[in-house]
Amino acid sequence: MDPGSAAASPLSALGAAGGVGFPALHAARARTAERCDGARAALAGMPRDGDVAVVLLGSWGRGELTSGSDDDVLVVTTGARRPGLRPAVHELAPAFARASGGQGTFDDVVTVEELATIGLQEDSNRVLTRRMLVLLESAPLLGADVHRRVLARLLDAYLGGERRDRRPPRFLLNDVVRYWRTVAVDFEAKARAGDDGKWALRHAKLRTSRTMLFAGGLLPLLECHHVTADDAPALLLSELLQPPTDRIAAAFLRYEAVDAGVRTLSAYDRFLALLDDPERRATLEALPRARAREDPTFQECRRLGREIQQGLTALLFEREPLRRLVRQYGVF
Amino acid sequence: MPRRSLSALQPAFPLLALGGRLQTPTRPLRSALLAMHHPLGASTGYMDFSRGDWAGMVERAVAVSTFAAELSALGEDELPGLVAFLEGTPRLPFHYLSVHAPTKRRRLPELQLVALLDRLPAIVDAIVVHPDQITAPEGWLALGRRLVIENMDPRKTLGQLPEHLAPLFAALPDAGFCLDVAHAGAIDEDMDVAHRLLDAFGARLRQLHVSSLRAGRGSHVSLYRKDEARFARVLARCPDVPWILEAPPPRR
Numbered sequence: 001m002d003p004g005s006a007a008a009s010p011l012s013a014l015g016a017a018g019g020v021g022f023p024a025l026h027a028a029r030a031r032t033a034e035r036c037d038g039a040r041a042a043l044a045g046m047p048r049d050g051d052v053a054v055v056l057l058g059s060w061g062r063g064e065l066t067s068g069s070d071d072d073v074l075v076v077t078t079g080a081r082r083p084g085l086r087p088a089v090h091e092l093a094p095a096f097a098r099a100s101g102g103q104g105t106f107d108d109v110v111t112v113e114e115l116a117t118i119g120l121q122e123d124s125n126r127v128l129t130r131r132m133l134v135l136l137e138s139a140p141l142l143g144a145d146v147h148r149r150v151l152a153r154l155l156d157a158y159l160g161g162e163r164r165d166r167r168p169p170r171f172l173l174n175d176v177v178r179y180w181r182t183v184a185v186d187f188e189a190k191a192r193a194g195d196d197g198k199w200a201l202r203h204a205k206l207r208t209s210r211t212m213l214f215a216g217g218l219l220p221l222l223e224c225h226h227v228t229a230d231d232a233p234a235l236l237l238s239e240l241l242q243p244p245t246d247r248i249a250a251a252f253l254r255y256e257a258v259d260a261g262v263r264t265l266s267a268y269d270r271f272l273a274l275l276d277d278p279e280r281r282a283t284l285e286a287l288p289r290a291r292a293r294e295d296p297t298f299q300e301c302r303r304l305g306r307e308i309q310q311g312l313t314a315l316l317f318e319r320e321p322l323r324r325l326v327r328q329y330g331v332f
Numbered sequence: 333m334p335r336r337s338l339s340a341l342q343p344a345f346p347l348l349a350l351g352g353r354l355q356t357p358t359r360p361l362r363s364a365l366l367a368m369h370h371p372l373g374a375s376t377g378y379m380d381f382s383r384g385d386w387a388g389m390v391e392r393a394v395a396v397s398t399f400a401a402e403l404s405a406l407g408e409d410e411l412p413g414l415v416a417f418l419e420g421t422p423r424l425p426f427h428y429l430s431v432h433a434p435t436k437r438r439r440l441p442e443l444q445l446v447a448l449l450d451r452l453p454a455i456v457d458a459i460v461v462h463p464d465q466i467t468a469p470e471g472w473l474a475l476g477r478r479l480v481i482e483n484m485d486p487r488k489t490l491g492q493l494p495e496h497l498a499p500l501f502a503a504l505p506d507a508g509f510c511l512d513v514a515h516a517g518a519i520d521e522d523m524d525v526a527h528r529l530l531d532a533f534g535a536r537l538r539q540l541h542v543s544s545l546r547a548g549r550g551s552h553v554s555l556y557r558k559d560e561a562r563f564a565r566v567l568a569r570c571p572d573v574p575w576i577l578e579a580p581p582p583r584r
Contacts, residue, residue, distance in 0.1 A: 259537075260570075260571055263572060263573070293454065294453070295454065296454055299455070306428065310371070310574075313572070
């Protein structure tokens with residue numbers, strides 16, 4: 001599914017049920033769709049190997065582009081790493097203007113087998129991050145069929161050894177939780193290491209976008225409670241092909257928590273609107289940790305993050321059967 | 333086999349005071365509905381015996397819950413002391429902190445009151461205001477999203493129904509909503525007004541006020557068992573927002 005597509009989405013359905021519009025989220029989806037079209041046009045005629053997908057991650061992958069978003073793109077192949085693979089990363093330059101986060105996560109070529117190295121020493125922080133972002137918040141720019149095969153292969157790497165009906169797959173569940181905890185720990189570790197640049201923006205994203213991403217990964221896994229082991233891969237694939245906000249909106253609808261869902265997605269909508277305001281984004285980017293307590297923009301982000309967390313917590317802990325599933329699988 | 337006395341058993345979860353240890357000397361919550369909700373918090377408004385002692389009232393609120401609290405300056409003469417207390421950057425554990433704006437002993441002109449409320453530090457998440465205190469809405473825009481408007485009980489002339497509050501929210505688009513469940517319940521036994529308020533302003537809902545009302549007087553008292561049942565469907569629509577107790581946790 002195109003990350004910018006909004007027609008008949010669970011997000012729209014939740015908004016309709018609650019009488020709200022989620023204007024920033026829909027605007028971000030429309031902007032993402034438009035920028036995807038532009039990027040594809042810029043790459044028209046570009047040779048692409050049959051086993052290669054150009055995959056969008058980050059706000060592109062979530063369909064949440066704002067004016068200040070980075071370009072997060074990964075070339076993924078289901079084949080072998082090789083010289084002459086097309087398109088090469090540098091060939092994508094005409095489609096993208098902004099550099100990405102600069103941590104070596106994006107703007108690179110990776111094979112699906114490298115991504116499927118799960119656990120132990122070779123599964124570095126970098127591999128874990130790439131694998132999780134491909135699974136939880138990716139969308140194809142080019143090679144939708146290959147992107148789908150990449151997701152299916154990664155799911156198979158997790159689910160291949162699990163044959164228990166009506167149970168969330170533990171291996172994948174543990175890795176999604178590990179990724180979320182890794183993000184949270186690394187956030188603090190960076191600050192303690194003196195990397196205070198963009199602390200406030202990173203903090204705001206941790207409490208909003210990262211929180212939504214984790215919940216958007218956790219909820220489909222808990223849905224496996226409803227299906228047999230044979231049906232779990234297809235269920236997860238269809239869920240993961242949707243943006244995280246659609247997975248979450250669908251869960252609020254499915255478990256009859258429309259009021260809380262509207263407030264949760266409204267808070268996230270406000271956060272996206274705030275990020276889309278260049279002045280307020282610049283404030284967050286420049287704000288040192290020592291001044292965050294008094295800063296109105298930071299405090300607004302903190303409140304929105306709390307509202308998002310409260311809504312997701314209510315969904316997970318006060319709706320059946322999620323409450324029992326989280327109790328059974330969420331801690332141990 | 334000898335039977336253990338009840339007192340020897342660890343209290344069941346609904347007896348747990350959220351802010352203290354299991355064997356807390358403070359009053360435990362005996363309402364399962366309230367004890368199971370998260371986040372829950374106490375208003376200092378019912379702590380008449382400590383009026384003005386903000387540190388002491390915070391300590392009592394912490395004994396009910398470390399997650400949320402409302403510091404209540406219902407008398408205008410209490411507000412400067414509260415502002416000074418919070419400007420002293422006390423170490424508060426709450427994830428959600430609201431302040432109830434003055435409704436009594438009002439002397440300041442409206443704009444000066446807003447200016448004083450706006451001095452409340454950024455750790456204050458919400459400033460709860462009665463609609464009858466807002467005569468010039470544009471002056472309250474300064475509070476932005478921290479402004480939270482509460483529905484009224486039948487003793488007030490306005491502010492009970494969605495149609496009363498709609499013009500205020502239209503003039504104050506960022507303002508939030510505090511549903512006082514007991515106020516709405518005092519208007520109709522079936523709680524239809526509460527549902528209509530949630531239908532109209534649910535997307536803005538930031539917190540609840542939860543209590544019962546003393547018959548004939550309108551003062552807030554601990555939640556009656558019959559009200560717990562009467563309010564249940566309304567409360568079920570609000571699982572994600574802080575519930576602020578405007579009276580001591582029920583003893584029953």
